[in-house]
Amino acid sequence: MNTPISIDRNEILKRYEPIAKHTHKGLQGHALIIGGSYGKIGAVCLAGKAALKTGCGLVTAFVPECGYQIVQISNPELMVITDADEKHLSDIDFDLKPNAIGIGPGMGLHTETQKAFHDFLSNTSVPMVIDADALNILAYNPSWMALVSPRTILTPHPKELERLIGKWNSEAEMFQKTIAFSLVNQVIIVMKGAPTYTIDGETVYLNTTGNAALATAGSGDVLTGIITSLLAQSYKPCDAAILGVYLHGLTADIALPETGYQSFVASSIIEYLGKAYLSLDV
Numbered sequence: 001m002n003t004p005i006s007i008d009r010n011e012i013l014k015r016y017e018p019i020a021k022h023t024h025k026g027l028q029g030h031a032l033i034i035g036g037s038y039g040k041i042g043a044v045c046l047a048g049k050a051a052l053k054t055g056c057g058l059v060t061a062f063v064p065e066c067g068y069q070i071v072q073i074s075n076p077e078l079m080v081i082t083d084a085d086e087k088h089l090s091d092i093d094f095d096l097k098p099n100a101i102g103i104g105p106g107m108g109l110h111t112e113t114q115k116a117f118h119d120f121l122s123n124t125s126v127p128m129v130i131d132a133d134a135l136n137i138l139a140y141n142p143s144w145m146a147l148v149s150p151r152t153i154l155t156p157h158p159k160e161l162e163r164l165i166g167k168w169n170s171e172a173e174m175f176q177k178t179i180a181f182s183l184v185n186q187v188i189i190v191m192k193g194a195p196t197y198t199i200d201g202e203t204v205y206l207n208t209t210g211n212a213a214l215a216t217a218g219s220g221d222v223l224t225g226i227i228t229s230l231l232a233q234s235y236k237p238c239d240a241a242i243l244g245v246y247l248h249g250l251t252a253d254i255a256l257p258e259t260g261y262q263s264f265v266a267s268s269i270i271e272y273l274g275k276a277y278l279s280l281d282v
């Protein structure tokens, strides 16, 4: 394996694009977050709000019918489209043209959802982040990887990674198998952990921000929203992944003296995104 490239502030400033003075919401990108199921609509609320607070101009959530009021009330800035089914996604069909899609948070593994995901992948080539249950569905249906567009970003935690690539006996083998998976499928893999590595074929990027405060429910869902937002704002997929992971960790580093580890929750990541961005602008 090549020596990982350490992603520090200098590397980020090479990639970060400050906002243009005369931009408007129509130029800032439209992100679509697809996911949720009965009891796990919060995952979509978190990803959607994170997408907005990362700078996207418009964000739409696609959720089962039971999520309609939850998303609208928790995030009035979000637009919502609902599936025909009350509790799970059964047909992922929409009449809009997002610049990027994040799919999987809270989505569940219902057989109808699995079929809907298959049909959605067959018909979509929009830049995409695949996370959580959408990754698990791919792991259970490995041949569907052929439907995933090149340069798609996958964001597995260690268990999701194991489901996708199989068990490993050493860290070296984990990297070897992940790199091979990235090369064969032409996808970018964000190997979430402490620390997080982003794998783009043979190139490995090591993130340098973040701390144990991030070990809290929904923090991966927030990361999906952040990276989807950057993709929608026209960052190249690998840069969106690297910058998104860096910003996500930076929020926890900035917050720590104020929140401590224990009281930091996934919504705190979203709350501190502003300070994370501001620290890049000085």
Ligand SMILES: NC(=O)C1=CN([C@@H]2O[C@H](COP(=O)(O)OP(=O)(O)OC[C@H]3O[C@@H](n4cnc5c(N)ncnc54)[C@H](OP(=O)(O)O)[C@@H]3O)[C@@H](O)[C@H]2O)[C@@H](O)CC1
Pocket: 039, 040, 041, 042, 043, 044, 104, 105, 106, 107, 108, 132, 133, 157, 158, 159, 160, 192, 193, 217, 218, 219, 220, 221
């Ligand atoms: N508010 C909401 O709506 C929320 C909704 N959510 C949604 O729930 C769905 C299920 O997602 P999920 O990740 O909780 O379940 P799953 O894939 O079975 O993985 C869990 C297993 O993986 C392991 N594991 C995890 N991290 C690890 C690590 N760093 N290092 C090592 N191991 C690690 C760990 O294994 P263990 O250590 O227990 O053996 C654990 O048992 C998904 O759609 C998600 O979006 C959540 O985001 C929460 C907030």
Ligand SMILES: Nc1ncnc2c1ncn2[C@@H]1O[C@H](COP(=O)(O)OP(=O)(O)O)[C@@H](O)[C@H]1O
Pocket: 132, 157, 192, 193, 194, 195, 196, 210, 211, 212, 213, 214, 215, 216, 217, 218, 219, 220, 221, 222, 223
């Ligand atoms: N101890 C830790 N140090 C740094 N980052 C962590 C730590 N624990 C978790 N994280 C980060 O938090 C996120 C957890 O993602 P995930 O397990 O998908 O959460 P969820 O599914 O609950 O949203 C990842 O980005 C991971 O890198």
Ligand SMILES: [Mg+2]
Pocket: 131, 132, 157, 220, 221
């Ligand atoms: Mg997750």
